[in-house]
Amino acid sequence: MRLRTLPLRDDVSGTRSKVLAVGVAPGRAPSQTIEQLVNLHYRFVWRVLRGFGLSSSDAEDAAQQVFMIAMRKLDSIDSSRERSFVYGTAMHVASNLRRGVRRRREVPEDHDTERAASASGSPEKQTELANARVLLAEILAQLPERSRRVLVLAEIEQLEVPEIANLERIPVGTAASRLRLARQQFRALLEAAQDRNPFTGAT
Amino acid sequence: MSTPDPIERLGVRLFEAAREEPVPEDAAARVLDAARARQLTPVPRLSRRAKWSLLGAAAALAAGTALLLGRHESVERISAEPSSALMHGPQRVAPAVPAPAPKAVASEASRVAPTTSTPAPVHSTHVSLSDELDALKVASGALSAGDNQGALTALDRYDHVLKGTKMRAEASLLRIEALSRSGQTGAASALAQQFVDTNPESPLADRARSFVKQ
Numbered sequence: 001m002r003l004r005t006l007p008l009r010d011d012v013s014g015t016r017s018k019v020l021a022v023g024v025a026p027g028r029a030p031s032q033t034i035e036q037l038v039n040l041h042y043r044f045v046w047r048v049l050r051g052f053g054l055s056s057s058d059a060e061d062a063a064q065q066v067f068m069i070a071m072r073k074l075d076s077i078d079s080s081r082e083r084s085f086v087y088g089t090a091m092h093v094a095s096n097l098r099r100g101v102r103r104r105r106e107v108p109e110d111h112d113t114e115r116a117a118s119a120s121g122s123p124e125k126q127t128e129l130a131n132a133r134v135l136l137a138e139i140l141a142q143l144p145e146r147s148r149r150v151l152v153l154a155e156i157e158q159l160e161v162p163e164i165a166n167l168e169r170i171p172v173g174t175a176a177s178r179l180r181l182a183r184q185q186f187r188a189l190l191e192a193a194q195d196r197n198p199f200t201g202a203t
Numbered sequence: 204m205s206t207p208d209p210i211e212r213l214g215v216r217l218f219e220a221a222r223e224e225p226v227p228e229d230a231a232a233r234v235l236d237a238a239r240a241r242q243l244t245p246v247p248r249l250s251r252r253a254k255w256s257l258l259g260a261a262a263a264l265a266a267g268t269a270l271l272l273g274r275h276e277s278v279e280r281i282s283a284e285p286s287s288a289l290m291h292g293p294q295r296v297a298p299a300v301p302a303p304a305p306k307a308v309a310s311e312a313s314r315v316a317p318t319t320s321t322p323a324p325v326h327s328t329h330v331s332l333s334d335e336l337d338a339l340k341v342a343s344g345a346l347s348a349g350d351n352q353g354a355l356t357a358l359d360r361y362d363h364v365l366k367g368t369k370m371r372a373e374a375s376l377l378r379i380e381a382l383s384r385s386g387q388t389g390a391a392s393a394l395a396q397q398f399v400d401t402n403p404e405s406p407l408a409d410r411a412r413s414f415v416k417q
Contacts, residue, residue, distance in 0.1 A: 034238045035238075038234050038235055039231065042226070042234065043231075046230065047222070050221070050224065056227060060227055064233070064234050064237055067234045067238060068238065071238050129220045129223060132216060132217050132220035133217075133220050133221055133224060135217060136217040136218070136221055139217075155214075156218055156222055186214065187210060187211075187214065190213060190217075191210055194213060197213055199213070
């Protein structure tokens, strides 16, 4: 399965910015303050946490933990590895949080779906998207941890393999093969779940 | 360009749905609010060596000047000294003990004339530990010489010009001592209580506690 790669939405304002080097985009000054760090990386952290199976509200709580940790260590964070730092911290926080959350759920709660359904757009469309996110979360939850991580980075964050390798601290070749395997696993699970296709239009 | 593979298209649409999910409204702002609240309470960690060296210096200075101060306090009208330390109201930005001033401090502040000290030009944005130590040495020196107002002025400079962060606990304790010695024991007690409340684990907490009025 070969999925498209699009430019990355990185900052909170939704500005499109293609991050070429993990950590800081070209021409972008490193974060000097927690405000800058949050503005640059909040969306990335929150979405990655969602991709790792946390509900919207849990992802928000976890993101807050991530930035509280980052704030304490702001002086020692290498400016070229801010993104890597918040990603690694997010992994750690999510792992801890999921230990407790797993007993309750692996997929978004109903109120997440309701919240999404109440977002802008037609109710049908929003419900469709919310159901799609539920299905995606269920499938991702069935993937091995390592596969899930690289798939989230590649397909949701749309990072290139070298960037994934950098964040995961693995060789590029390992990242590539891990991603290839993850896509195969994802496709197999998707085939098994295709009768639950949430999209009413032709797919 | 569309792909004929329905499974792949479904996968693409699922990931698109994930990408389009809106971040909860004001979530980042809530993080920043929490960060600001957190920044008001902690005392930056110091190296053990820095803590002990400053503690030692403060203790030595305090002991060395205790007798001298005791002699002069009855003569000097220290309580009339303007307290720059109490400028925690709207005019001042960063208190030494980073928490809202209690009523006791506020009420005393209203009775004290504002400081006439003129802060030095604003420092560069990067202030080293050495800069902060130097500022506190000035304050300690003034305190040991019985110049309480000079100590408070030096501490004001530390807070508002240097915007020191690394030695704030020590600066707070020096300020409490300076206030106490200048007769503003109520303000000293209030600041000491704040210090103890916000830094209960600090090695300086016991020292601060000794200034809290029972």
